[in-house]
Amino acid sequence: MSNHDNVPVKYAYKGANLISFGTSIKLLFTGYLTTIAAGYIMALIQILFTHGMADGQFGLSLNDIVYSYYGDRSGSVLESKLNGSMKYNAPDEERFKIIQWVRDGASEQEYNTTIKAVVDQNCVTCHNADAGSLPDFSKFENLQKVSESSHGATFQSLTRLSHIHLFGISFIFMFVGLIFSFSTGIPCYYKYPAIVMPYLFLLIDIASWWLTKLSPHFAWLVIVAGFGLGLSFAFMWCVSMYQMWVLGGIRKQSDRRNAILRD
Numbered sequence: 001m002s003n004h005d006n007v008p009v010k011y012a013y014k015g016a017n018l019i020s021f022g023t024s025i026k027l028l029f030t031g032y033l034t035t036i037a038a039g040y041i042m043a044l045i046q047i048l049f050t051h052g053m054a055d056g057q058f059g060l061s062l063n064d065i066v067y068s069y070y071g072d073r074s075g076s077v078l079e080s081k082l083n084g085s086m087k088y089n090a091p092d093e094e095r096f097k098i099i100q101w102v103r104d105g106a107s108e109q110e111y112n113t114t115i116k117a118v119v120d121q122n123c124v125t126c127h128n129a130d131a132g133s134l135p136d137f138s139k140f141e142n143l144q145k146v147s148e149s150s151h152g153a154t155f156q157s158l159t160r161l162s163h164i165h166l167f168g169i170s171f172i173f174m175f176v177g178l179i180f181s182f183s184t185g186i187p188c189y190y191k192y193p194a195i196v197m198p199y200l201f202l203l204i205d206i207a208s209w210w211l212t213k214l215s216p217h218f219a220w221l222v223i224v225a226g227f228g229l230g231l232s233f234a235f236m237w238c239v240s241m242y243q244m245w246v247l248g249g250i251r252k253q254s255d256r257r258n259a260i261l262r263d
């Protein structure tokens with residue numbers, strides 16, 4: 001790479017930029033970008049396993065996001081099972097008694113007077129203490145747990161997640177953006193938005209969690225913001241790596257007095 005005319009970027013070897021940086025700085029930046037990219041992939045896998053399974057099916061869908069933040073308020077696990085895979089384990093009038101009890105608020109008093117007998121007779125043959133993975137319905141608390149309808153993420157968990165994400169992710173994009181801002185030859189109308197967009201999408205992303213908790217209609221906003229965040233990350237990552245190692249190449253350095261710039 002002794003022939004500078006091969007470099008398509010104007011002024012590429014002048015001043016402090018990703019092409020002209022010394023190898024030690026490039027290695028430092030590359031180490032950071034590589035580790036952060038691995039972290040990003042892990043985060044995506046984690047999302048797939050937590051939110052992706054929220055609607056009971058693998059893979060991320062709009063429903064997953066609604067269930068995660070807004071909850072499934074259409075009913076409880078108990079009611080949907082009694083209308084689904086547990087339908088034939090009790091005669092209809094017994095099933096309706098349990099469903100009515102759930103809809104009335106699953107009180108312990110009514111459980112003791114009528115529901116316990118119904119459950120003991122129809123369900124506890126399978127749902128008992130020895131059943132292993134199945135919930136033990138001979139205990140009131142276990143039945144009560146599946147009778148609650150889900151209200152999604154709690155206020156506390158959202159506040160906790162929001163502040164961790166705001167602090168943590170803005171820190172990540174501080175350094176990714178700083179490295180990328182040393183890129184050269186990128187038109188301003190790509191460069192400036194790429195630096196600002198992660199922060200904008202981060203704020204929209206966090207806001208969309210809270211909005212989705214209020215109304216399921218905002219679930220698409222979570223996807224749009226997450227996609228935007230990923231896109232600007234990928235753009236800055238690829239441009240930085242390309243300029244450092246492809247355009248920059250590795251030149252022999254005879255004089256190493258300059259730590260920042262290549263001689």
Ligand code: HEC
Binds near residue numbers: 090
């Ligand atoms: C023949 C055995 C059997 C009987 C009787 C039975 N169940 Fe189940 N139940 C299962 C099995 C197996 C599962 C797990 C598979 C599934 O979810 O369909 C299950 C799952 C459930 C679940 C979901 C638990 C969870 O944590 O996801 C609920 C709720 C439930 N049963 C309620 C009942 C009720 C109420 C009755 C009585 C009317 C009943 N079952 C009777 C075998 C039984």
